[in-house]
Amino acid sequence: MKSLLSLHKITKRYGEVTALTNVSLNVQEGDLLAVIGPNGAGKTTLLKIMAGIEKPSEGKIIYRGEDASKNLEVLRRNCTMVFQRTVMFNTTVFNNLAYGLKIRKLPKDEVKARISEALELVKLKGYENRQAKKLSGGEQQRVALARALVLRPQVLLLDEPTANLDPKTTSIIEEVINYANKKLETTIVVATHNIFQVQKIAKRAVLLLNGQIAEKGTIEEIFLKPSLTMASFTGFDNVFVGHARSTGQGTAIIELGDGLEIEAAIEKIGEVTVYVRPEDIIVSKAPLKSSARNILKGRIIEISDSGQAIRLKVKVDAGKIIVSQITRRSFEEMRLNIGTEVFLTFKASSVHVA
Amino acid sequence: MVRKMTSEILEGLRRALELIVSGDPEVLEVTLRSLYVSGTATLLAVSWSIPMGLLISLKNFRGKRILKGFFNALLGIPTVGLGLILYLFLSRSGPFGSLHFLYTPTAIILGQAVLITPILVSFSVSAIESVEPEIRDLAKTLGASESEVSFAVLREALQGVLLAVIAGFNRALAELGVALMLGGNIAGLTRVLTTSIALETARGNFELSIALTIILLSIVFTLNFAVNLLKRERT
Numbered sequence: 001m002k003s004l005l006s007l008h009k010i011t012k013r014y015g016e017v018t019a020l021t022n023v024s025l026n027v028q029e030g031d032l033l034a035v036i037g038p039n040g041a042g043k044t045t046l047l048k049i050m051a052g053i054e055k056p057s058e059g060k061i062i063y064r065g066e067d068a069s070k071n072l073e074v075l076r077r078n079c080t081m082v083f084q085r086t087v088m089f090n091t092t093v094f095n096n097l098a099y100g101l102k103i104r105k106l107p108k109d110e111v112k113a114r115i116s117e118a119l120e121l122v123k124l125k126g127y128e129n130r131q132a133k134k135l136s137g138g139e140q141q142r143v144a145l146a147r148a149l150v151l152r153p154q155v156l157l158l159d160e161p162t163a164n165l166d167p168k169t170t171s172i173i174e175e176v177i178n179y180a181n182k183k184l185e186t187t188i189v190v191a192t193h194n195i196f197q198v199q200k201i202a203k204r205a206v207l208l209l210n211g212q213i214a215e216k217g218t219i220e221e222i223f224l225k226p227s228l229t230m231a232s233f234t235g236f237d238n239v240f241v242g243h244a245r246s247t248g249q250g251t252a253i254i255e256l257g258d259g260l261e262i263e264a265a266i267e268k269i270g271e272v273t274v275y276v277r278p279e280d281i282i283v284s285k286a287p288l289k290s291s292a293r294n295i296l297k298g299r300i301i302e303i304s305d306s307g308q309a310i311r312l313k314v315k316v317d318a319g320k321i322i323v324s325q326i327t328r329r330s331f332e333e334m335r336l337n338i339g340t341e342v343f344l345t346f347k348a349s350s351v352h353v354a
Numbered sequence: 355m356v357r358k359m360t361s362e363i364l365e366g367l368r369r370a371l372e373l374i375v376s377g378d379p380e381v382l383e384v385t386l387r388s389l390y391v392s393g394t395a396t397l398l399a400v401s402w403s404i405p406m407g408l409l410i411s412l413k414n415f416r417g418k419r420i421l422k423g424f425f426n427a428l429l430g431i432p433t434v435g436l437g438l439i440l441y442l443f444l445s446r447s448g449p450f451g452s453l454h455f456l457y458t459p460t461a462i463i464l465g466q467a468v469l470i471t472p473i474l475v476s477f478s479v480s481a482i483e484s485v486e487p488e489i490r491d492l493a494k495t496l497g498a499s500e501s502e503v504s505f506a507v508l509r510e511a512l513q514g515v516l517l518a519v520i521a522g523f524n525r526a527l528a529e530l531g532v533a534l535m536l537g538g539n540i541a542g543l544t545r546v547l548t549t550s551i552a553l554e555t556a557r558g559n560f561e562l563s564i565a566l567t568i569i570l571l572s573i574v575f576t577l578n579f580a581v582n583l584l585k586r587e588r589t
Contacts, residue, residue, distance in 0.1 A: 051494070053495055073497075076494055076495060076496075076497050079495075080495050081491075081495040083491065087488040087492045089492075089506070089509075089510065099496050099506075103496065103502060104497060151496065151497070
């Protein structure tokens with residue numbers, strides 16, 4: 001694979017605030033790269049720099065072997081970004097999609113053909129004459145994606161493409177992302193704090209923390225072995241800081257505050273940061289008899305559907321919020337709802353420590 | 355006494371309507387000149403006020419707030435005050451006296467354009483600033499150059515900018531001070547609706563001044579009605 005877009009020691013400052021520090025990154029042709037990080041880590045700024053919207057304060061951007069740091073229009077013409085907060089021009093869907101094509105001075109027939117093709121892809125066929133601002137949030141997000149795809153960009157930059165969307169829209173958007181990457185061979189960079197989505201779609205990922213790249217690698221490399229930087233990643237669910245004391249039996253009791261204690265298969269004592277993957281937590285309506293050392297009681301406060309998996313936010317009696325992920329099937333079998341009292345069970349060995 | 359006055363008004367109104375309906379040449383000429391002078395003044399003011407509005411709202415520079423405050427303060431400038439200042443500039447001994455603009459339609463056009471510049475700048479700045487800032491990033495990522503970005507923002511603010519233009523035209527059409535002091539109310543040359551109304555009333559020639567007032571008010575009301583329609587559509 002050839003290098004398409006690379007960033008060399010990019011630093012971006014807004015007045016006193018430094019959003020990115022010394023970020024170097026290489027995007028290859030056909031890549032599907034995820035940029036993960038908590039809110040405020042600099043993901044959006046990084047994407048805006050790759051899109052040629054923001055000028056870096058320091059560093060170089062190389063696009064197809066040429067320095068594009070001074071000539072942002074090269075980036076603007078080839079790298080198209082879809083924003084987290086959808087913005088629509090106050091006109092029809094057709095005119096929204098036509099904007100970039102008109103700038104590129106494409107012939108009318110081609111504009112029309114490309115627009116209907118793109119709308120079909122996001123399952124909004126026949127929406128040409130609708131007023132864009134009057135569509136629902138999910139429909140607008142799909143129009144935004146179509147508005148980028150219609151330009152057939154070399155690089156598609158997606159900022160939290162499915163944050164706060166309903167499951168149906170999410171699956172349409174994920175499908176389109178996959179289609180664009182595999183069939184249209186579009187290089188894609190997607191910023192997200194949703195690890196489930198990353199595992200589903202991305203090939204490679206970089207972890208951005210406080211404006212710096214903390215980890216690079218395949219999804220497995222980053223996710224399956226939570227390292228120090230990973231655990232300090234507060235954008236993840238189920239990351240807790242607490243105080244560990246030894247049980248003398250190869251495990252430790254960790255006080256997480258508010259009277260909440262969990263047992264972990266660790267030797268470390270003192271200040272620790274721990275992380276439990278949501279899919280390692282078993283949900284039941286009655287307390288389970290098992291060898292698992294941790295059983296917590298709580299109530300479901302939020303249910304979100306991410307395709308085949310259902311994520312439950314449970315407020316445990318001690319007051320902390322713990323996220324669990326279960327299959328759709330068990331969710332339906334247990335007839336869970338917001339307010340349902342549940343027990344969360346997980347093994348001491350599921351508690352990863354930094 | 356009261357009855358006499360009422361009948362005088364009614365009689366004036368009747369004759370005024372006759373003048374309008376019959377297409378009296380003097381009424382027609384004054385009306386058309388007013389529309390021409392104030393329309394040209396508005397176009398002239400638009401040509402510098404809208405770019406200025408774009409610059410003030412889209413660029414960050416020192417003194418931006420002071421500049422905005424300056425235009426806001428000038429919104430209600432008394433027309434006679436501005437008339438006097440411009441008179442001093444354009445009079446024969448003034449710095450621009452050699453242009454011989456005084457007592458020509460050009461002088462009124464210039465004066466009214468200056469008069470309504472604060473309205474156009476202030477109103478268009480607030481219209482452009484109310485456009486979501488993300489529109490700029492959107493235009494950029496879709497491939498727009500800097501000038502195309504400004505144009506995209508302007509198009510999103512179009513209704514608000516149009517309101518500013520109509521409000522400016524209205525003020526130019528309805529003002530008296532500048533037209534009187536810089537134009538001199540010369541028949542067949544610089545006489546416009548407001549100056550004729552003032553003159554004919556002073557002369558006791560009520561039917562003509564009522565006729566002209568009806569025309570002036572109809573234009574102003576129609577425009578304000580259009581403005582309200584636009585505003586309702588915006589919300």
